[in-house]
Amino acid sequence: MNAARLTGLIRKEGVQILRDPSALAIAFVLPLFLLLLFGYGVSLNAEHVPIGVVAEHPNPQTDPFVATLRRSRYFDVRTLPGLAAAREAMARREIGSFVWLRSDFARQSLNAPPATIGVALNGVDANTARLVEGYLTQSWQIWLTQLQRQQGTTPAFPVALQARIWFNPALRSRDYLVPGLVAVIMTLIGALLTALVVAREWERGTMEALMAAPVTMAEILLGKLLPYFVLGMGGMALSVALAVFLFAVPLLGSILALTAVSALFLLVALGMGLLISSVARNQFVAGQIAIVVTFLPAFILSGFIFDIRSMPLPVRLITRILPARYFVSSLQALFLAGDVWDVVLPDMAALALMAAFFLGVTLWRSHKRLD
Amino acid sequence: MTTIPPRTGTSPVAEPGHPPALRFTTVGKRFGRGARQVAALHDLTLAIPAGRITGLLGPDAAGKTTLLRLAAGLLRADTGRLDVLGLDVARNAARIQARIGYMPQRFGLYDDLSVQENLDLYAQIQGLSPAARPARYAELLRLTALGPFGGRRAGKLSGGMKQKLGLACALLRVPDLLLLDEPTVGVDPISRRELWAIVADLRDRGVTVLVSTAYLDEAERCDEVVLLDAGTLLAQGTPGAMAAALAGRCFTVQHATLDRRALQQQLLAAPGVADARLEGAGVRALLAAGAGLPALPGVAWQAAAPAFADVFVDRLQARRTRRAPTAMTPAPPGGQDAVLHVAGLNRFFGTFHAVQDVSFDVARGEVFGLLGANGAGKTTTFRMLCGLLGASSGILRVAGQDLRTAPAEARRQIGYVAQKFALYGNLSVAQNLSFFAAAYGLWGKHLRARLAWAQAEFELGPFLGSNAGDIPLGYKQRLALACALMHEPAVLFLDEPTSGVDPLARSEFWQRINQYAAAGTTVLITTHFMDEAAYCDRLVLMSQGRVLAAGTPAEVRARAATPAMPDPTMEDAFIGLIAAHEAGLRRVA
Numbered sequence: 001m002n003a004a005r006l007t008g009l010i011r012k013e014g015v016q017i018l019r020d021p022s023a024l025a026i027a028f029v030l031p032l033f034l035l036l037l038f039g040y041g042v043s044l045n046a047e048h049v050p051i052g053v054v055a056e057h058p059n060p061q062t063d064p065f066v067a068t069l070r071r072s073r074y075f076d077v078r079t080l081p082g083l084a085a086a087r088e089a090m091a092r093r094e095i096g097s098f099v100w101l102r103s104d105f106a107r108q109s110l111n112a113p114p115a116t117i118g119v120a121l122n123g124v125d126a127n128t129a130r131l132v133e134g135y136l137t138q139s140w141q142i143w144l145t146q147l148q149r150q151q152g153t154t155p156a157f158p159v160a161l162q163a164r165i166w167f168n169p170a171l172r173s174r175d176y177l178v179p180g181l182v183a184v185i186m187t188l189i190g191a192l193l194t195a196l197v198v199a200r201e202w203e204r205g206t207m208e209a210l211m212a213a214p215v216t217m218a219e220i221l222l223g224k225l226l227p228y229f230v231l232g233m234g235g236m237a238l239s240v241a242l243a244v245f246l247f248a249v250p251l252l253g254s255i256l257a258l259t260a261v262s263a264l265f266l267l268v269a270l271g272m273g274l275l276i277s278s279v280a281r282n283q284f285v286a287g288q289i290a291i292v293v294t295f296l297p298a299f300i301l302s303g304f305i306f307d308i309r310s311m312p313l314p315v316r317l318i319t320r321i322l323p324a325r326y327f328v329s330s331l332q333a334l335f336l337a338g339d340v341w342d343v344v345l346p347d348m349a350a351l352a353l354m355a356a357f358f359l360g361v362t363l364w365r366s367h368k369r370l371d
Numbered sequence: 372m373t374t375i376p377p378r379t380g381t382s383p384v385a386e387p388g389h390p391p392a393l394r395f396t397t398v399g400k401r402f403g404r405g406a407r408q409v410a411a412l413h414d415l416t417l418a419i420p421a422g423r424i425t426g427l428l429g430p431d432a433a434g435k436t437t438l439l440r441l442a443a444g445l446l447r448a449d450t451g452r453l454d455v456l457g458l459d460v461a462r463n464a465a466r467i468q469a470r471i472g473y474m475p476q477r478f479g480l481y482d483d484l485s486v487q488e489n490l491d492l493y494a495q496i497q498g499l500s501p502a503a504r505p506a507r508y509a510e511l512l513r514l515t516a517l518g519p520f521g522g523r524r525a526g527k528l529s530g531g532m533k534q535k536l537g538l539a540c541a542l543l544r545v546p547d548l549l550l551l552d553e554p555t556v557g558v559d560p561i562s563r564r565e566l567w568a569i570v571a572d573l574r575d576r577g578v579t580v581l582v583s584t585a586y587l588d589e590a591e592r593c594d595e596v597v598l599l600d601a602g603t604l605l606a607q608g609t610p611g612a613m614a615a616a617l618a619g620r621c622f623t624v625q626h627a628t629l630d631r632r633a634l635q636q637q638l639l640a641a642p643g644v645a646d647a648r649l650e651g652a653g654v655r656a657l658l659a660a661g662a663g664l665p666a667l668p669g670v671a672w673q674a675a676a677p678a679f680a681d682v683f684v685d686r687l688q689a690r691r692t693r694r695a696p697t698a699m700t701p702a703p704p705g706g707q708d709a710v711l712h713v714a715g716l717n718r719f720f721g722t723f724h725a726v727q728d729v730s731f732d733v734a735r736g737e738v739f740g741l742l743g744a745n746g747a748g749k750t751t752t753f754r755m756l757c758g759l760l761g762a763s764s765g766i767l768r769v770a771g772q773d774l775r776t777a778p779a780e781a782r783r784q785i786g787y788v789a790q791k792f793a794l795y796g797n798l799s800v801a802q803n804l805s806f807f808a809a810a811y812g813l814w815g816k817h818l819r820a821r822l823a824w825a826q827a828e829f830e831l832g833p834f835l836g837s838n839a840g841d842i843p844l845g846y847k848q849r850l851a852l853a854c855a856l857m858h859e860p861a862v863l864f865l866d867e868p869t870s871g872v873d874p875l876a877r878s879e880f881w882q883r884i885n886q887y888a889a890a891g892t893t894v895l896i897t898t899h900f901m902d903e904a905a906y907c908d909r910l911v912l913m914s915q916g917r918v919l920a921a922g923t924p925a926e927v928r929a930r931a932a933t934p935a936m937p938d939p940t941m942e943d944a945f946i947g948l949i950a951a952h953e954a955g956l957r958r959v960a
Binding site: 002004005007008009011012015016019020201204205206207208209210211212213214215216368369370371 | 482540
C-alpha cells in the first residue's frame, strides 16, 4: 500500500464525484425522492375507509351502533337501503365493506348468546380488509359495553381486553416504514454507486490503463471504497435528517450506535457493488444486477414492509443471508425503541461478517489482469 | 538510462551484449471456452530488440493486441514463457509494470478530469516524486503541444489531442519499455506526425518501443517490423530489408487511353500480377515472385521502389480473397451533370460556426473525398449531405432533388455507411439484410433478387446465420456496404469506412468501390488515410469548417509544392496546407 498512489486515486475519485452529477444524484437526490415518495405516498393505516350500513329495520337499538361507527375516525359511513344495493356499491368499489343489521337485531341483541351482525369485506385488498375487520370488532365491543351499562347488566365477558401499544404508540405506519426505507435506500446507494463507477472505468478503458500501471489491486479497490463510503454516509445523514425533521419519526437511540450500524452496513453494500462490478463490466448490466440482487430483495425480504415471521420457512431462511434484514431490524430498534443492544449487537456482528465476506471475495477475485 | 545501441540495420537480437527487451518462447494464448474457443497466439517465439522502435503489423485478429497485453502483464499466457526486460512476466508482473509504459487502444483518460489533473493522477500512480514533476510536465506539454490546454477537460479534447495526452500520461516516468496499441487510429496526419516525433525522441534516449499500427506507411518509421498473422509470426526484420527483397517486382503502370480504374481491373486479371492499386495518375502493380511482365497492349511499365505496403500484400497473399475483376463497362454518357450539388453550405452549433460556406459539385460515377483534420467539419458536412442534420443555410441537391424541400425523395437516392457501421449486432447477417431491405421499402420479387445479389456480391454466405456483432471486422464492413446498396442508390456516402480496418480488407474494399464507381455510382467518402485520398477522383481538403483546397489529388498536391519540396506527397500537402491556413488564422487573430 503506497500512500501517494492511494491519495492520487482518492483525489481523482473526489474530483469525478464533484464534476459528474450522476454520483451526487444517486447519493442525495435518490434518497430524497424515495423518502418523499414512500413517506407521503405509502401508508399502511386504514383511515376514512368507506363503509356501508344496511339496517333492515332502523330502531333505537340500531341507531347507537351506527352512531358508534360514524364517530370512529376509521370509517366514512354510508347507509344503504338493502343488501342488493350494498352488493352493488361494493362491486363499484364505492365501499370496501358493509355491515348488515338484520330485522331481528333489536330483539336478539338482548338475548344471550347475543345478536349476530353480518359483515361483508372486500377481500381484494386483504390488508385493508383485515384492518377493517379489527376496527369493526372494536366498534362492536364499544357499543355492546355502552348498551349493557345502560341496561345495568354486567358485561357478558368475564375478561375485558385492554390493548396498549408499545414502541409506536400512535400506531403511525410512517414511523415504522421510514427507518426500514432508509435501509433500502442505503442498499441501493451503496451497491449502485460502486457497481456503476467501476463498470464505467471498464467501459471507458481507464481500468486497463490503471491495471498496467504500478498500482496494486488493493489500492484500486480502496481508492473506490473510501470516497464512496464518505458519499454514502452523507446520503445516510440526509436520510436520517429527513426522517427526524420532515417525517417527525422519533429517534430514541444514540447517534453513535446509528453511525456504527450504518457504517458497517454501508461497507457491506459497497462490497456488494464492487463484487458486482468485478463480474459486470458495463454500466447497464452492472446497474441491472445491482437492482435485482440488492435492491429488490432488500425491498421485499428485509422485513421493511412485509413481516419476515409470516413468510414460509425457505424464504425465512433466505432472509438470513440478506444484509438489509439486519440493518432494518437495527434501524427500527434504534429509531423506535432506543439502544436495544440485544438487537443491535447481533445485527452488527452479522453485518461485520458480511462486510468481511464481500470485501474479501472481491479482493480475492480481482486480479490485475483482463482475463 | 542505457546507452543507445548503434543502429546498423542488422538484427540487434544477434548482437552480443544486448539482451532483447521482450522474449516470447512458444507462447500460446486462447480465449473463450469449448467450441467457441479461439486461439489468439500460436506457439509464438519472438525477440524484440532493446533500444529500438519495433512495429507490430498484421491483419485483424493477428494477435497484436493480445501480444501487447501479455507483455504488459494484463493477460496470462496459457503456454510458453514470456520475459519482459529480463523478468518472467508470470512471476514479476508488478515489477515489470513499474518499468513499462502502456497505452491501450482507447487510452484510459478520465474525461471529467482536466489535462493537468490527468497528468497529476498518473504521476502519483507511477510514483513520480513531486520534486521531479514540474520539469517533467513542462517537457511533456512541450512535446505534445498541449501546454495551452492544461485546464481543459480531457473529454473536450480532439481525438489527436487525446492520444497525445494519453501518451504523455504513459511517459511521466520515462519507461524502459513503451507499449503502444494502435496509437494513431483515427488520428489526423498532423497529430500522427507529432506522435511519431515523440516516439522517435524516446528511442533516441534509449527507450524500447513496441507499437502496433494499421498504417503501412508507419512501418517505415520503425527500426524493425514484426509481421503477425492469425497468431503466428510471418516475418521479422528491418522494413528496408523486407522491402528490398521485392526489388524488381514493383512497377508504376500507365496506359495511353484507358482510365486508371479500367487499367487496374485489367492488371488484376492479368497473370502474374499479385496486386494493383491506384497511385497518382496511374496504377501501382506488384508482380508475383518469379513472374515476368504480362503482355498487355498499350501498357507502359516503369520500375518503382518497393514500399512496405508491397511487403504486406506480398506476405499476406495467401490470406487474400481476390476479387474477380470485372470487365469495365464505361459509365453511360451524360456523366457531366452534377449528382451532388452543394453551394454556400453553412452550419452553426449555437455560436460555433462548424461549417463555413462550403461549395462543391460531384459528377456521376466520381469518387469524391472529404479530407480534414479531426474537428475540421467533415462529419458535420457529411451529415447534412445525408439529410441527418439540417443545414443552417445553403443549397443541397442530390440527383436533382433538393434535400431541404424534398428530403424523402432525396434520401431515396442515398446509401449511407456510418462510422463504425450501424448494424444490429445481435441480429444475424441475413436478418440485418432483410431489415435494411424492408426499411428501404423493397418487397416481393425485387426484394428477393436484391437479397440474393447482396449475398453473392459480398460473399456473405458463410456468415448468414452468425450475429452481425460476432463476424470479423472486414465482413462487418461488407455487410454495412451491402445494406447501404440494397436499394441501388445513386450516391453512396461512406464516413470513415476504413478506420480500424486492416490493410487487406481496405484494399479489397477499394476494389469494390472502384467497381461501383466505374458502373456509375457516385461515391462520397471521408478518410484519414492519405493513400486512400489518392484513390479519389477529386477531393476537398477542409480545416476549421472551411474548404482549403479542391481538385484532383494531383492538383491538391501541386498547390502545396514549395521550392524545398517540389513533389509533396498527399500527407505533406495535407499538413502543409493546414499548417499554412492555421498560421494565417493566427496572424489575423
